[in-house]
Amino acid sequence: MIVDAEGVKASNGYDLAHETQTDIMDSSGSLANKLRNIVVRNLQLILIIVGVVCGFIIGLPLNSHVQSSNYDVEERRRIVILVGFVGEVFVRLLKLLIIPLIITSIVLAVASLDTKTTGKLGRRTFTYYLSTTVIAVIIGVILVLSIRPGDTAVQHEKSQASHVDALDSILDMIRNIFPDNLVETTFRSSQTSYKDDVTSLYNISIPDRNIRGSVENLTKFLENNLYDPWSVNETSLDVRVIKKNSRKVWAKIEKTDRMNVLGIITCSIVFGIALSKLGPEGKPVKELLEVCLKIVMMLINAVMWVCPFGICSLITANLVEMENIAKTFESLAYFIVTAIAGTAIQGMIVYPTIYFISTRKNPLRYLFNMQAAAYTAFGTSSSAATLPVTLKCVKELNNVDSRVAHFVLPIGATVNMDGTALYEAVACIFVAQLNGYHFGIGKILITVLSSSAASVGAAAIPSAGLVTLIMVLEAAGLPTSDVGLLYSVDWFMDRLRTVCNVIGDAIGCVVIEKFSRKDLHDDEYSPL
Structure with a gap:
């Protein structure tokens, strides 16, 4: 061995110092x-987070400029449209995929299981969604009664809210579950509309020619001829009179330009059950649907690259549209804090606890893999529009059984509105506190039940909870005119409760998969 001042050399002449340097270079490489692999694997998620941050960075100063400048209402509206245009295109692309995704995923999921297993999945899904909704409402009630945000809120100018009837809402939901036209379900749904003025009710078919052409005669006829609107006879009308607070409200069942997701789900489940019973004869149809589903998932992956720009555009547009961000949030600060606290407890404590109890695993990894769906829900404020992303995260990142994911998620995006139920309970008691009403145990129970029921009937679209809130207020005997003051912050709160709804759907998948593992194992066929 030869030792010199420059280092230690082995007898074979190999330089140990050079070896150490090479190891460091290999280690750094x-x-x-x-790091490069991590960035590549999570590139979409990183870009989505950047999009959310950029939305706030761009939106806040742009709001200050637009609102403080001498722009008229039309110019401001045009600026909002231009700023939010990319986001509008992004939401359109997501909604474009909803129908093929729901139909193919549910039909395949049901067709791959026998009828008995499908029934068990349905019961477990219903039990999970009902349980989490009731828990969310109870959390909201406890928080709003403890914090009492209505005692500190600033009074706003009241506006006249639209009439909403609890019975009509339930009947509308049942009508949509059983559609009369399969094609029409893709773009229309049934909804009872209410008008204070009979002249605004169009397409009234009245067989009696003697009362045609005269609004006074028509009004008198409707007032003096109350009837059962579901009776079938030659003189019945599809319009009825409702007495509401000493004023007359005209009600008519109409078709609204909104997708009937409940009807699509019902038809898909029935078609899947029939396909399952066909056995080998139905195999070609199953294979065709599998290919269609793969195509839809490929399109979803492509649309996801637009997600960062779309979310940035949507958040910026909503910020620009607000007249005075600081004043709005300051006047309803305690209400916002109460609703956010309830949503955070539901999303960060209740759901992870349910996950841990069911699976005995750390929920943080599962929730981390749902980040893309959460950010998309925050940007779009629509559970239905987020459904393609949610399905992608649950299947590909969290490895949930595809049959469970395809069955549970579309139903959850339609009926599981835990965040909405919590928000409506908080808002209802907030309005009571604002007006000096005392809520006893009876009123609280009514609030819990009506909030839970209203959230199920809420559409999976932005600000749908604000409409069903009117029903909750009327059930509790509270004035509906205060709904207007919540509208100024609803765009922000709607995004948070949508995130809560989406996380609840995702947790529901793994919980239902856990309790259905034996039944799923008994089925040999598993799509995709």
Whole structure:
């Protein structure tokens, strides 16, 4: 061995110092490769987070400029449209995929299981969604009674809210579950509309020619001829009179330009059950649907690259549209804090606890893999529009059984509105506190039940909870005119409760999969 001043050399002449330097270079190169691989694997998620941050960074100063400048209402509206245009295109692309995704996923999921297993999945899904909704409402009630945000809120100018009837809402939901036209379900749904003025009710078919052409005669006829609107006879009308607070409200069942997701789900489940019973004869149809589903998932992956720009555009547009952000949030600060606290408890404590109890695993990894769906829900404020992303995260990142994911998620995006139920309970008691009403145990129970029921009937679209809130207020005997003051912050709160709804759907998948593992194992066929 030869020792010199420059280092230690082995007898074979190999330089140990050179070896150490090479190891450091290899280590740094390996670290760089690892970092690069992490960035590549999570590139979409990183871009989505950047999009959310950029939305606030761009939106806040742009709001200050637009609102403080001498723009008229039309110019401001045009600016909002231009700023939010990319986001509008993004939401359109997501909604474009909803119908093929729901139909193919549910039909395949049901067709791959026998009728008995499908029934068990349905019961477990219903039990989970009902349980989490009731828990969310109870959390909201406890928080709003403890914090009492209505005692500190600033009074706003009241506006006249639309009439909403609880019975009509339930009947509308049942009508939509059983559609009369399969094609029409893709773009229309049944909804009872209410008008204070009979002249605004169009397409009234009246067989009696003696009362045609005269609004006074028509009004008198409707007032003096109350009837059962579901009776079938030659003189019945599809319009009826409702007495509401000493004023007359005209009600008519109409078709609204909104997708009937409940009807699509019902038809898909029935078609899947029939396909399952066909056995080998139905195999070609199953294979065709599998290919269609793969195509839809490929399109979803492509649309996801637009997600960062779309979310940035949507958040910026909503911020620009607000007249005075600081004043709005300051006047309803306690209400916002109460609703956010309830949503956070539901999303960060209740759901992870349910996950841990069911699976005995750390929920943080599962929730981390749902980040893309959460950010998309925050940007779009629509559970239905987020459905393609939610399905992608649950299947590909969290490895949930595809049959469970395809069955549970479309139903959850339609009926599981835990965040909405919590928000409506908080808002209802907030309005009571604002007007000096005392809520006893009876009123609280009514609030819990009506909030839970209203959330199920809420459409999976932006600000749908604000409409069903009117029903909750009327059930509790509270004035509906105060709904207007919540509208100024609803765009923000709607995004948070949508995130809560989406996380609840995702947790529901793994919980239902856990309790259905034996039944799923008994089925040999598993799509995709």
